[in-house]
Amino acid sequence: MKLSESNALCCRLVWFALLVSILLAETALSIRFPDRISQVPIDPPKQPLKSAVFALGSFWRSEAVFGCLDGVVRTTVGYAGGSKANPEYRSLGDHAESVQIEYDPKLVNFRQLLEVFWSSHDSRQVFGQGPDVGSQYRSIIFTNGSEESRLAAVSKEREQTKSKSSIVTTQIQQLGTFYPAEPEHQKFELKRNPFLLQLIGNLPEVELESSSLAAKLNSYSAELCPTKIQKQIDAKIDNIIKKGWPILREL
């Protein structure tokens, strides 16, 4: 091999090595600094919803008690507190009629839900609520974790001290399985009001069950929203009626 030839080969090898190292470096760089940063979501991930379950008499009414609260995203009626597998309305076994509340913990907390729970039924009535008689209407706070159990116990004690002449019957139970009830029991108060159903565009059942708007209007229909909100919704509905028929999409 002539000297010039071996120089040329050497140069080619050097170039090749350089090229490889540049390519490798690029790969390494692109791993460390992805060039698609703009596609990474800027908003922090939404805080997951929390869920609470209460039993306080007929679940038709219970669902309406919580549906209008700020921060409540979804309500579902169902069966909880017993041992029967797959309970149904006509054979719910040892379960209690219950409501599951999915809420945004930044807007409302378990303690506030407890306050609404206590102020929305008679926790001293034995074996029922109002005219609804039977253990399926018993009063229960379901808890998940020691902090919720503590808050529930404290609130029950406070409730008991309000009057010693009768016993607060409310039970505090660790939440087991919550069995959602049949569709016809979901948003029952709203379904009694075909006019309101029409106003929100006759949502299909699945949407009705998961919709915050339906949860609110379910309360409104039962006149269980706070007076101020009840009036705001009245005004909004009046306005829609006056203007024609845009569908009510939010409150």
Ligand SMILES: *[C@@H]1O[C@H](CO)[C@@H](O)[C@H](O)[C@H]1NC(C)=O
């Ligand atoms: C209890 O709370 C934890 C944490 O918030 C949650 O992951 C879990 O699903 C809850 N359990 C029930 C039965 O709701």
